[in-house]
Amino acid sequence: MDTVIGESVIDCSGKFIICIKRLSRSRFADFLPSGKEYQPLCKLVEFILREQMAYDLELAMDEREAPLFCLDTRQNIALGWTSFLGQDAANKHVLIQVRQ
Secondary structure (H helix, E strand, O other), X not given: OOOOOOOOOOOOOOEEEEEEEEXXXXXXXXXXXXXXXXXXXXXXXXXXXXXOOEEEEEEEEOOOOOOOOOOOHHHOOOOOOOOOOOOOHHHOEEEEEEEO
């Protein structure tokens, strides 16, 4: 639990996470580091922030869109990015360290 005494606190070591959830399979791929939306999103975040802060990007695919795990070249699945083990919907996401 985070606690603040007073009106504000300066946090120089803070980190935040941008969560984008319920993405279709194609939109999920767009926000991966190799996708067309990744760099524009990073530039927008850096423009909005006054100071360089550490942040991660969490992408979650809509559970109905997530492919079943199968190592097959015909499905265009990237191990660790667009493939997920098990049927648990909570596991259908990736966490990308954008800035440390």
